[in-house]
Amino acid sequence: MNLHLQNILNVIQQDENLSAEHKNAITKSLKDADKELEITAFKLDRTEKVKRTTAILLEETIQELELKRKAIEETNTALQKTLDELKATQAQLIQSEKMASLGELTAGIAHEIQNPLNFVNNFSEVSNELIDEMTEQLDKGNAEEAKAIANEVKMSLEKINLHGKRADGIVKSMLQHSRTSSNKKEPTDINVLADEYLRLAYHGLRAKDKSFNAALKTDYDENIGLIKIISQDIGRVILNLITNAFYAVMEKKKLEVEGYEPTVTVCTKKIDNKIIVNVKDNGTGIPQKALDKIFQPFFTTKPTGQGTGLGLSLSYDIVTKGHGGELKVETKEGEYTEFIIILTV
Amino acid sequence: MKILVVDDEKDVQVLFEQRFRKEIRDKEMEFAFAYSGEEALNYLNDLRHEAVLILSDINMPGMSGLELLRHIKEKHQQPPPVVMMITAYGDADNYNTAMKLGADDFLTKPLEFSLLKEKLKAIH
Numbered sequence: 001m002n003l004h005l006q007n008i009l010n011v012i013q014q015d016e017n018l019s020a021e022h023k024n025a026i027t028k029s030l031k032d033a034d035k036e037l038e039i040t041a042f043k044l045d046r047t048e049k050v051k052r053t054t055a056i057l058l059e060e061t062i063q064e065l066e067l068k069r070k071a072i073e074e075t076n077t078a079l080q081k082t083l084d085e086l087k088a089t090q091a092q093l094i095q096s097e098k099m100a101s102l103g104e105l106t107a108g109i110a111h112e113i114q115n116p117l118n119f120v121n122n123f124s125e126v127s128n129e130l131i132d133e134m135t136e137q138l139d140k141g142n143a144e145e146a147k148a149i150a151n152e153v154k155m156s157l158e159k160i161n162l163h164g165k166r167a168d169g170i171v172k173s174m175l176q177h178s179r180t181s182s183n184k185k186e187p188t189d190i191n192v193l194a195d196e197y198l199r200l201a202y203h204g205l206r207a208k209d210k211s212f213n214a215a216l217k218t219d220y221d222e223n224i225g226l227i228k229i230i231s232q233d234i235g236r237v238i239l240n241l242i243t244n245a246f247y248a249v250m251e252k253k254k255l256e257v258e259g260y261e262p263t264v265t266v267c268t269k270k271i272d273n274k275i276i277v278n279v280k281d282n283g284t285g286i287p288q289k290a291l292d293k294i295f296q297p298f299f300t301t302k303p304t305g306q307g308t309g310l311g312l313s314l315s316y317d318i319v320t321k322g323h324g325g326e327l328k329v330e331t332k333e334g335e336y337t338e339f340i341i342i343l344t345v
Numbered sequence: 346m347k348i349l350v351v352d353d354e355k356d357v358q359v360l361f362e363q364r365f366r367k368e369i370r371d372k373e374m375e376f377a378f379a380y381s382g383e384e385a386l387n388y389l390n391d392l393r394h395e396a397v398l399i400l401s402d403i404n405m406p407g408m409s410g411l412e413l414l415r416h417i418k419e420k421h422q423q424p425p426p427v428v429m430m431i432t433a434y435g436d437a438d439n440y441n442t443a444m445k446l447g448a449d450d451f452l453t454k455p456l457e458f459s460l461l462k463e464k465l466k467a468i469h
Contacts, residue, residue, distance in 0.1 A: 126363045129364075152366070213412070214406065215406060
């Protein structure tokens, strides 16, 4: 029993004025109090122990959290670094894709520039001859004939100018294609843009593979006029779709289907405030299992080294994110594929 | 002499008409133009037309100049005309193929018209 309570109990036991009944009652109360004191002391002790343990656990948890925070911080730094690297790689890939398509077109570009240059050379030679002839006629006093020749010279010079501008336009659009996108929408004749890339892609492939040939069909809506687009980006999309179309007809031609005539068709159309560009081929078509993936980056059905798998995914981004448009595909395996670009103006 | 020029570049017509102005005027030569292999075949299949000489570009969309040449040499009913091939790609492959298919001559772009005139006059 608690020492103080024991002392009280002793004093009470020795007190003769108290009755035995009172002494028993007080003794019982003192014993109960002692018990309660013991319980309280036990509880206090246990609480103290819990407190100490909790403090230790808390300390450990804080240390652990600190370690985790540091780990997260390091992971974040690593992730940020990876993200930066990915962004740089993505930019490099976009540029590579652009340069790869340009590389494929080099021969086509050479052809497209060579043709107008041939005309410039031939028409300038003709002009020289005509001027000699004109001088001859003037010497003979044939003013009427001289005038007629002068008109021919004029026509010849107009052709020189026209073909000079044609070559100039091709060089400019190629430089634009190789440059990083300005992201600036400019008034563009989409018919000229589509036709330019159709010819470039065609001659590029022809120069690379002499066995390749395809009929080109075009139907351009002359009512479209100039539309505001990022021309080098939309040019890339059209080029990509046309290159894919040529690839599909080449693949089908390899199957030696009787009577097969590879044909690629490019059409433009204006319906209300929508401009629609269709690129259709009668090639191999796209299998259903590949159809869901064609706009995914790095997805390609071409053999390794022949395609980056970025063409359609970049095209999709350019049309949808860059221009708020739609890029749709309709296809039947073994029969045709049609890509439809829908732009709102 | 009737000459059929086959080329997908339409300005070839203006060029030929200016270059052979005198010959056309003096009726020494007559030119017809087709802008694709298919168009040339249609022209040749029309019995009213009779080309003595065909000048064809090789590199054309659809039926190429070489396919046209093969068609003329293998399937043409009438006496096959003289066929001269013209190409921007004056390479060995095209040359050999054209010669194997029976081309009578082979010219490269840009055309040297003085040389072409000599050749045409020699045939004439």
